[in-house]
Every structure is written in structure tokens, then in C-alpha cells.
Amino acid sequence: MEEVEKKGGFLPNVFKVLAHRPSEFRAFFAYYDVIMNKETGNLTKADRELIVVATSASNKCPYCVTAHSALHRIYSKNRTLADQVVVNPELADLSKREHAMIEFALDIANAKSIPETHFQKLEEHGFDREDAWDIAMVTAFFALANRIAHLTDLRPNEEFYALGRVPKVEPEEK
Numbered sequence: 001m002e003e004v005e006k007k008g009g010f011l012p013n014v015f016k017v018l019a020h021r022p023s024e025f026r027a028f029f030a031y032y033d034v035i036m037n038k039e040t041g042n043l044t045k046a047d048r049e050l051i052v053v054a055t056s057a058s059n060k061c062p063y064c065v066t067a068h069s070a071l072h073r074i075y076s077k078n079r080t081l082a083d084q085v086v087v088n089p090e091l092a093d094l095s096k097r098e099h100a101m102i103e104f105a106l107d108i109a110n111a112k113s114i115p116e117t118h119f120q121k122l123e124e125h126g127f128d129r130e131d132a133w134d135i136a137m138v139t140a141f142f143a144l145a146n147r148i149a150h151l152t153d154l155r156p157n158e159e160f161y162a163l164g165r166v167p168k169v170e171p172e173e174k
Helices: 002-008 013-018 022-036 045-058 062-076 081-087 096-109 116-124 129-152
Strands: none
Touching: 013 022, 013 062, 013 129, 022 045, 022 129, 045 062, 045 081, 045 096, 045 129, 062 081, 062 129, 096 116, 096 129, 116 129
16 A cells, blocks of 8 residues: 555545455555556556546546546546546547447446447457456456445545646755
């Protein structure tokens, strides 16, 4: 937790909440690292964060929407797309590729049946079956995270609102 706080300048509230049960904390963040920091497949870090934003908005989770919108802004260098997705993914300035990815994630999030046509649509936009699995795992993991946030009334740190919107100010060196 000290490393996260030192790197980011603050400790995200989720760390404080999950520290309640250390073994669950470690398991949660170990799986988070596996699915969110993966360096294989056709999903970028920005893609993964956009999936979290869209599905967490669908699940009405203010913590995950706010925190992961900030991460999306940082990874994508796009200051508005996450906000657009939160309001209405259908009207957001998504590429066709991003739209197919978000549509698939939202169908997973809303427990819809996933027929072969869903996979074909993803494949038309450069995603393979392993990417579909990754989209589904990010979606499923954050359904869990969203429920924990609801249970604990987890609120976003104020610092998340400015991340990726305004330049980061480095402390003066002494």
C-alpha cells in the first residue's frame, strides 16, 4: 500500500476497505494484476479500463466509474471518452472496435446469452476468442468489485476527479 501511495500521491480508498481482510485483499489484488496488467492479447490497458468504466456505470458503482475513468484518461490520453461512455455508450465517440468490445462487455455484465454472432462481431474488429475471454474476465471481476463497493459504501478519493484532466504537478525538489 505504501508503494501505491508513493507512486500515485494518495492511497485509493479501495485499499483501505479491503485491508479489513488481509487474505482477501491479497487475493483480490493478485487477480486484479493478472487481468488488468496482462501484456498479451489485443486489449490495451486503455481498453481494459474502458470496459471497467462501461460495466461499472451499468452496475451504478461510483467508485469504480470514477477511479477507472481516471485511469482510462491517463492510458488513452483522451479526456472525454470515459465520461461519454458513462453517460451513454451508444452515443460515445467510440471507434467501431471499441463499440464492439463495449457491447460485448455490457452483454456479459447484464447476463445476456452470448451466441456465436457475438464472437463473430468481435472477430470482425480484430479480437479473437482469447480477447473475448479477457473482456469477460474483466467484466466479471468488476461485477465483484462493484458489489463490494456497494456493500461498503465505497466513495472515490477526491484525487481521482482531476487525474488525467489536469497536468500532474510534481513537488519541488529540495
